[in-house]
Amino acid sequence: MSTSTLSAPGATDLPWADETRAIADRVRRRVLALTIDRNGCYLSQTLSSADLLATLYTRVMKLGPSEGAPIPPPFRGVPGRDGARFGEGAAYNGPQGAGYDRLLISPAHYAVAIYATLVETGRMSPEGLEQFNVDGSTVEMIGAEHSPGFELTTGSFGQALSQAGGIAMARRLRNEAGRVFVFISDGELEEGQTWEALQALAFYKMDHVIACVDVNGMQYDGATKDVMNIEPIASRVEAFGGVAVTVDGHDVEAIDRAIAQTPHEGKPLVVLSYSDSTRGIPLLQPRKPHLHFVRFKDEAEIAQYRAFAAEWQARTTQEA
């Protein structure tokens, strides 16, 4: 079996890695602030995936500059009506032509993590995030293909990997260089379609498809292992014809190395990014495994998180 585990590196921090970690940290803080402000958000998903997303955006993927409006325009209609076209949110990931990578978001519930990453990587203005979950905005709570950073409509889970196969096949038919990254949540591995997709990606030797799974071990009802076991993921992926690589989802250098260095010629690569859904906010740990949508129970708790956020901000400023 070609599954490999890349351990955390030594103290060989590179400048890019420092910057990427700082971005992930700011993504977490920004979404915590939003969670306090709105008293409810998909916070835990952001905490678990921030390092992976920041690594993809800042280090791994070849993306051009954003072509989206700094402040996203209001929702103008569903594709096919009112002049709206499919996939408009992808403009925030830059041009889609030959040579560029693509990022397809599968778990639309991670939208706030995507938006905050766009803000922290200069692809959307901070004011854009203020429209989060505001009626008439495209910065929807569960994003769709008009939302910043989204190319597909994937709130119903398990469909992005198959769509990535179609997109990757089309790029191959055009002899167009460029990889297709798919960001997936671990709960989606329970959907049968995920395995149909992997089977087809392997059958067509789609080694330009790279699926990055945020394995935070959580889903709506609780811990994934108690709701519907999906382990052993790596050997299942390998059995379906992919190459699996397991990494610490908070080690940005390991994530980068896994994608850059894992041999997977003729096979799709599946990066299993094991993560902690309370990363950066230990206050949340007692709530595990019920973290699907974080909401505070009373004013006292909100005050507690406000104080934590302020302390976090001060600590970061001091370090800087």
Add this chain to the structure above:
Amino acid sequence: MELVSQVHERNLVEFARKRPKVLVLSGDLTASTEIGLFKKQLPEQFFSMGMAEQNMLSWAGGLAREGFVPFLHTFAVFLYRRPLDQLEMSVCYPNLPVRLVGFLPGVSTPGGVTHQAIEDLSVLRGLPNMSILEVGDATDVESVLAVTEQIPGPVYLRMMRGQIPRLFPKDQPMRLNRARVLTQGTDVAVLSTGLCTEEAMRAVAAMRQRGVSIQHLHVSTLKPFSDPQVVEAVSKTKHGVITLENHNVIGGLGSAVAEVMAENGVGRKLVRLGVKDTYGQGASFPYLMRKHGIDAQALIETTERVVGARLGIGAEDLAAVSLQATAGASAERLEAL
């Protein structure tokens, strides 16, 4: 009446040869969906997707986003029943030019309940951005691919295969959202679609010989459903309107006609002939047409009730006016399921 073989098989190759963006995706029923020739002649435009329809639907969406026009081939029922969510979210919402070529619609398969798409129109008419076409003869089959080119979004197509009759002149192609007016009349309006049109034509011919004046429309666009000829036809009838379809009476042609009549204030009696809100069984198409009352005889009996007169048409009379006794879908050879 002429019988033609493998019409789609040859037509699709001709269509795609000039259009490199046209791809064929097969759901493991290549020979049974008349794409064997395509696979041989245009192998670079052919992709085997196996028995994995959910993946196939979403995959097709991905291809269509990139400018390709995938034509998915499998039995009608497998294109929407299992992968409905994928069809809606990966194809319909983004309004992508994915073509679903569904074979063996309604009860036209001996495959039984698992293979019989009796509620496809009912399900799919409710999907925003979706267009729905159904062919009724060889001329329809030859021209339907060109019709799809006028539709920027997804298309569901109830297709015919094997030996099929030519009911309409070869030089009169199918038109989008435009029924074929087969006969003019004022006693009764008959609207039929798909395989039922051949049955309706036989019944209408026999009844006209008995002096019944019938406006007969062959409907090949089920969605959109805004053809002004429909309102004209139902408005001018003295006795009533009859729809005949190889589909559940709920949600298909009959329902579409009912909506048009109600919205236009056409106060006529409407009788919907179709599968009466029940599942099917494994049996021959003629047997099932008779059992579910969607054949020529059923149309005659219904017309008698609507006009309030016995027409005295027996099976031998029907046979005498039949377009060709051995013709049509009923003569289709048994193929692999």
